[in-house]
Amino acid sequence: MNKKDDTAFFGQPRGLATLSFTEFWERFSYYGMKAILLYYMYFAVSKGGLGMDRATAMSVTAIYGSLVFLSSIIGGFVADRIWGGHRTVFVGGVFIMFGHIVLALPFGEAALFTSIALIVIGTGLLKPNISEMVGGLYKEDDVRRDSGFSILVMGINLGSFIAPLLVGWLGQRVNFHLGFSLAAVGMAIGLLFYWFDGNRSLNKDDFKAPDPLQPGEGAALAVKIGLGVLAVAVVFGIMGFTGHLSLKMVINIITFVAVFLPIAYFVMFLTSKKVSTVERSRVWAYIPLFLAAVIFWAIEEQGSVVLAMFAQNQTRLSLMGFTIPASWFQSLNPLFIILYTPFFARLWMKLGKRQPSSPKKFTYGLIFAGLSFIVMMIPLGLFGAHTLVSPLWLVLSWAVVEIGELLISPVGLSVTTKLAPRAYRSQMMSMWFLSDAAAQAFNAQLVKLYTPDNEFLYFGIVGGVTVLLAVLLIFITPRIEKLMAGVN
Structure with missing residues (x-):
């Protein structure tokens, strides 16, 4: 069937129903687990x-979020x-399901970290490829594409x-493990629907790799992976032998990787001979936008950490x-996105x-992010840190940040595609995910400073600095727009 002739799902390709339903259940499983993960970790053993x-x-909650985006x-x-996309998504879903199953078992911290590893791998396999497969349902000139997304x-x-x-x-x-x-049940439902319905409705091109490994490349890749695993094992082995291996040190290492990767990518883009002069200018323009995105996500992602604790x-x-239930x-995050999206x-x-x-939209976005934390200073200033306050303050904070x-x-997704060098389009899109990874890695260090005794200052300093950085972005916006070389 011609792609344009497939209108079985409310005028959209039938495969869109399969992928949307799968993504619904994957997000159900991920955000359901994440909603109670923080409480499960710090609640007393007597409370489950x-x-x-x-x-x-x-800190663990934040670095977990960072790893999810790194794995993409x-x-x-x-x-x-x-x-190919079809099998990669399915295998990713299996990893996620077993990750939740492991966490559902009462095996303490061993189950927690095993579960995190499985879900990180699974989400990395599944999430970026769902969007790619949706795009493959349409021809480039199909006007239904935007509404499909x-x-x-x-x-x-x-x-x-x-x-x-x-x-x-x-x-x-009732019980954290339940x-x-x-x-886990949610992900299982999504997998069953994806497997049986997807075989009929998805683009057949997604059932095979578009650029498969050539003879000899597989062996070389296996050697590189083996050397990488060996290097990691040696580093952690040395740390363990010298008594420096700890959860804190592991978080610090992941933080370093999450910050180093974007830097390495930018160096590659700016020094590559495949990048033209105009494209290089656009990469320079993208750097302050990337940093602004990191700052924004650092506040937005604290909704599942600091605001969850509050x-x-x-x-x-x-x-x-x-x-x-505090969870x-x-x-509120997805609720306000659903409410605001038609308006925007x-x-x-x-x-x-x-x-x-x-750049101006990024500036306004940063201002709202900073204000969402400044809002939280009001009840603390009025009632103090040891008085229970109205839940409407949290509702207001989320309403502002969203x-x-x-x-x-x-806007970031769109401008990333526009500023990407032709030779590095896919890798430039990875940069957008890395902005969130870097932000949450930064949060893994920042949230350690949050305590009930200093939270008034915490919200004020983090929110105030964000607004000040937005003001700085206003002043350099004309320069950014010039470097964008015709891209709006």
């Missing part, structure tokens, strides 16, 4: 948790060179919205005799060529 100290639990680089390579994003946000409500309630009100089990310990959760607040879509369409440039996300996230 692992009894970690708060700083360590927050692997998924693109495996799909392009080895298995909008449906995919809606599926993502619906899964992310529902998950904390169901998994969060079961995990916090909550993780529900996340929700549990300093928020009045009783309402008309019902106690709200439910994690549904209409706004940009109405403004047309009069809409702000990408305005910033709609100004930065979709």
Whole structure:
């Protein structure tokens, strides 16, 4: 069937239903688990948790998020060179499902870190390739493409919205391990639907690698992987032998990798002979936007760490005799995205060529991100750090930061594709994921500073510095726009 003739899913290709439903359940499992992960780690053993100290639990949650985005680089390579998108997504889903199953077992920290490893690998294989496969359902000139991606994003946000409500309630009100089990069931449902429905509805090109390894390349790749694993084993072996191997040190190493990788990519882009003078100028323009994205994600991603801790310990959760699980607040992120998206879509369409440039949108996004933390200073200033406050303060903070996300996230995806050198389009898109990875790695260090005794200063300094950096971005925006060489 011609791609344009496939209109079986509300005028869209039938495969879009398969991929959107799969992504719905993958996000359900991921955000359901993440909604209770922090609480599971630091709650006392008597309350069903692992009894970690708060700083360590927050740091692990942040570095886990960083690893998820770092692993997306692997998924693109495996799909392009080895298995193709279809099989890579399925195998990724299997890893994720078993990761949740392991976490559902009462085996303590060993199960926790095994689960994290499995989910990181699985998400890296699955997430980047779902979007690529959606794009493959359409011809380049198909006007349905943008609306198709909008449906995919809606599926993502619906899964992310529902998950904390169901998994969060079961995990916090009944048993953490039952909550993780529900996340595993969600991924299993998605896998079954993907396997049986996908064989009929997906693009057949996704069933094979577009650029498969040639004879001899597989052996060379195996040697490189083996040497890499050996190097890691030697480093950790030396650290263990000398008594320096600890969870804190592992987090520090991952933080270094997450910060080093984007730097290495930028050096490669700027020094490559494959990059023209105009393309090099655009890469220079992308650097301050990338840094702005890192700063934004550093605040936005603290919603599942710092704000989650605030929700549990300093928020009045009783309402008309019902106690709200703190994990439910994690549904606010996707809820506001769902509410705001139609407004922003209409706004940009109405403004047309009069809409702000990408750097200006980034500036506004940073301002809203900073304000979302400054908002949290108000109840602390009014009532102090040891008084339970209205949950509406958290609702307001999320409402503000999600305005910033709609100004930065979709715009960032778009401008990344526009500024990418022709020879490095796919790798430039990886840079966008690395901005979130770097941000969460930075958070793994930053959130250790958050305590009930200094949180007024914490919110004020982090929020205030972000607004100041947005002001700096305003002043250099004309220079960025010039370097963008015609790209808006």
